[in-house]
Amino acid sequence: xxxxxxxxxxxxxxxxxxxxxxxxxxxxxxxxxxxxxxxxxxxxxxxxxxxxxxxxxxxxxxxxxxxxxxxxxxxxxxxxxxxxxxxxxxxxxxxxxxxxxxxxxxxxxxxxxx
Amino acid sequence: xxxxxxxxxxxxxxxxxxxxxxxxxxxxxxxxxxxxxxxxxxxxxxxxxxxxxxxxxxxxxxxxxxxxxxxxxxxxxxxxxxxxxxxxxxxxxxxxxxxxxxxxxxxxxxx
Numbered sequence: 189x190x191x192x193x194x195x196x197x198x199x200x201x202x203x204x205x206x207x208x209x210x211x212x213x214x215x216x217x218x219x220x221x222x223x224x225x226x227x228x229x230x231x232x233x234x235x236x237x238x239x240x241x242x243x244x245x246x247x248x249x250x251x252x253x254x255x256x257x258x259x260x261x262x263x264x265x266x267x268x269x270x271x272x273x274x275x276x277x278x279x280x281x282x283x284x285x286x287x288x289x290x291x292x293x294x295x296x297x298x299x300x301x302x
Numbered sequence: 303x304x305x306x307x308x309x310x311x312x313x314x315x316x317x318x319x320x321x322x323x324x325x326x327x328x329x330x331x332x333x334x335x336x337x338x339x340x341x342x343x344x345x346x347x348x349x350x351x352x353x354x355x356x357x358x359x360x361x362x363x364x365x366x367x368x369x370x371x372x373x374x375x376x377x378x379x380x381x382x383x384x385x386x387x388x389x390x391x392x393x394x395x396x397x398x399x400x401x402x403x404x405x406x407x408x409x410x411x412x413x
Binding site: 192219221223228229230231232233236244246279281283285288290291292293294295296298 | 306308310334338343344345346347348351353390392397398399400401402403404405406
């Protein structure tokens with residue numbers, strides 16, 4: 189499978205716990221984006237990387253959220269001290285230079301905070 | 303007010319009908335316009351991509367952009383039950399970077 193992959197697909201956690209999600213991009217794609225989608229809403233931008241550099245972060249990304257892309261390949265998104273409001277689908281998307289913003293999305297990680 | 307407005311539906315049509323979807327936006331700097339399709343509990347997949355104003359056709363799908371009115375549309379001809387999904391409009395200022403999405407319109411095509 190050469191598409192964007194995300195793990196885990198589902199995560200249930202208790203409030204206050206830390207969680208980490210992983211995104212593996214399409215191999216030649218140098219840009220990687222994280223979005224969050226709640227029920228009945230479109231995806232909302234969180235942050236993006238060009239290779240290993242994190243170039244933009246949304247105001248939605250509180251101090252409890254941190255994202256990394258250490259070698260410009262896979263990326264991780266960590267949420268510390270989860271809150272019930274963090275329950276959402278977390279989507280990863282990737283594209284490459286010259287692709288005219290044809291972002292390819294992964295299947296998402298569905299987070300439920302109890 | 304949101305930057306991109308989209309009626310959430312649901313929009314129910316009989317098989318074979320034309321589905322008409324639209325979005326309005328407030329930021330005149332948007333230049334690139336996309337339509338994504340999202341099945342339940344899946345990631346969005348790109349359907350159509352348009353730069354600036356104009357029309358683009360791909361099979362049963364036609365996308366229209368009217369920048370003067372800040373209005374974009376997607377038409378699906380000869381709709382099929384497999385077209386039942388949520389359709390998301392998205393737009394950006396540059397040819398790359400963060401996408402600004404509408405809320406999505408749920409479409410149900412009944413046999």
